[in-house]
Amino acid sequence: MKFFPLATALAFACPFLAHNSFAEELTLRAAIDRALANNLGLRIQSLEPEIAQEAVTSQESQFDPTVFSRANLSQSDLEWENSEGRTNQTTSDSRSYALGVSKRVSSGGQLTASANQSRNDGSSFNPELGQLVGGELSERASLSLEFTQPLLRDFGRDVNLAPVRRAKSQARVADLETRNAVYDLLQNIESSYWRLSDSYQRRDLHQSNLELSEKLLEESRERERLGLSTKIDTLQAEANLAQRKEQIIRSEQSILEATDALLSLTGELDDSVDLATNVSVSQLPNNEATLDNFQIVLQNALDNNFDSDIQEEILEQLEQSRILAKNAKRPQVDLSLSSSYIGLSPESAKDSFEEAFDRRGDDWGIRLVFNLPWGQRGAKSQLRQTLHRIDQAELRLAEIKQDLLRTVRSAWRELDTSRQQLSAAKLVVALQEATFEQEQSKYEEGLSTFRILLEAQRDLDQAKLSLLDAQLATIQAEVALARVEGSTLERHSIEWNSPSSPDRN
CATH class of the missing domain: 2.20.50 (Outer Surface Protein A; domain 2)
Known part of the structure; x- marks a missing residue:
């Protein structure tokens, strides 16, 4: 495929699809390369610039x-x-x-x-x-x-070259839409990658809790045998263990669903993939994301907003249509x-x-x-329609810029909030770990009940789950802000060397 030569080469150099599992860890960079090379939606969109360029050639051929x-x-x-x-x-x-x-000739x-x-x-x-x-x-x-x-x-260059200029504008729109598709894919692949990582870590947390619950059940049965606890304590331990097993079952399903989502984005989900396929990925980053000054982020977003660029090209196309509609009124x-x-x-x-x-x-x-057509009703009507469409397009451009401002503000706040929640979640986990260890010691010394110990364990579990939530929310907010800011390519060290060909460094 012509669109991503380097990414395609990387994909063929290190294929990763297997029928049952992936022994080696799939890095985020590798997932991005394969998505750029194989994602079906992107491959479809990557043909649009070529189609649009052929339309330019077709219009230019009128002067051959x-x-x-x-x-x-x-x-x-x-x-x-x-x-x-x-x-x-x-x-x-x-x-x-x-x-x-x-x-x-161009004069008509x-x-x-x-x-x-x-x-x-x-x-x-x-x-x-x-x-x-x-x-x-x-x-x-x-x-x-x-x-x-x-x-x-039909007199003059403005009129006779208008179809060519309009076709070239449509080609630029196709290129911008392809860039948009690449940015969206990078955002989706990274989000999907970290959601899969989150699912694995939740499963591991539930597995750890399961092992702890099994240990508590053994201790409860031994204490009951020695007359140090009641049958109720043992039943509570058994119920707690059953809940942990149920959580693991749900976690395994979440892993499979997240795996399918990732494989779909990389374009490698087909009928050869086993229903229980697993993909090994990296753990969620534990470091707090950096947050630039809002004015810097806003300016970057304004400079790299493809939607407004596309709308400006639509205005250019409508201007060429206005020239043609005005020309049609002439005798x-x-x-x-x-x-x-x-x-x-x-x-x-x-x-x-x-x-x-x-x-x-x-x-x-x-x-x-x-x-000269009598009355020229058709030509006059066409010109009025074009002028109304230009008014609509100008209002739409203003709306896009307004929506961008709101989106940037929201994304910046979301990352700022997520960073604060992540810091708070780390403190809560540290507190709950100390609390659980204290209650476990008291329970072993007979100074606390099994119910209180279970409550301490559940509080610790919830604190760890909240920490995972905060970690995922922070990285998702960081990914979303990079998309809005237009820094997604830089985030993954990707350079756009030609109008339709991004390459990895």
């Missing part, structure tokens, strides 16, 4: 030279009787050929150069002489040059100038062309064409 040729042949043979009962006969043989080239004019040759031969039967008489052979050649220039409608007044060198010969076409090249004869002509 055109070679033409024509050939006509007609013959007739007629017999009739006159008033004296005599038979008359006439024959005719007419042939014409033309070869030339025409080219449209059409230039045509051609070489023409015609042959006429006719005769009639004289019954008195008993033979065909008359009908001298006539060969005519001409070398012609004609230029037709619209004077009102058609076309002026044609033509000039030819001609040659005649009663013998051969070659002689007639020699006469033409020697400029033995010439002719010229002027033609003026006028055409």
Whole structure:
């Protein structure tokens, strides 16, 4: 595929899809490379710039030279009787050929150069002489040059190049939309990657709690046997263990769902993937994300907002449509100038062309064409529609910029809040760990009940889950802010070396 040559090479160099599991850890960078190379949605979108560029070529081809040729042949043979009962006969043989080239120019004019040759031969039967008489052979050649220039409608470069400029704007939109798709994919792949990591860590936490619950159940049974606790304590320990097993079952399902989501984004989810496939990924980062000054983030977002760039291109396309709609209101007044060198010969076409090249004869002509639809209702209506669409597009551009401001403010606040929650969650985990250890010691010394110990364990579990929530929320907020700010490529050390080709460093 042409779109991501480097990413594709990386994907083929280190394929990672297996039927059951992934022995090696899949890094975030590797997941991004494979997504850039294989994501189906991105591969579909990556064709749009090429399609749009072909549309530009199609519009530019309207100014390419055109070679033409024509050939006509007609013959007739007629017999009739006159008033004296005599038979008359006439024959005719007419042939014409033309070869030339025409080219449209950006002013709207059409230039045509051609070489023409015609042959006429006719005769009639004289019954008195008993033979065909008359009908001298006539060969005519001409070398012609004609230029037709619209004077009102279709006049000027602005009008005639408007379709080309509009096609080029549409090509830029296709490129911007592809860039948008790349940014969205990078955001989605990173978010999906860390959600899978979060699912694994939750499963590991539940597994650790399961082992602790099994240990507490053994201790409770032993204490019951020694008469140090009641049957109720043992039942509570058994119920607690059952809850831990249920949590692990749900965690395993979450892992599989998150794995499918990641494989789908990397374009490698197909019927060969086992239903219980696992992908090993990195753990959630434990460090707090950095947060730049809001004004810096806002300025970066304004500079890198593809949606507003796309809307500005739409305004450019509508401006070209306005030029064309305004042009359609003008009357058609076309002026044609033509000039030819001609040659005649009663013998051969070659002689007639020699006469033409020697400029033995010439002719010229002027033609003026006028055409104006009555009332011009259709053209006027089209122009008004275009002007209304321009007003809509300008309002939409203002709305996009307003939405961007709101989105940046919200994303910046979200990351700021998440960072604070992460710091608080770390403190709560430290507190709950100390509390649980204290209650466990008191329980072993007979100074606390099993219920209080279970409550301390649940509080610790909840604190650890809240810490995972805070870690995931922080990194998701960081990813979202990078997307809004337009720094996603820099975040993953990706450079956009051409209009449709991002490469990894």
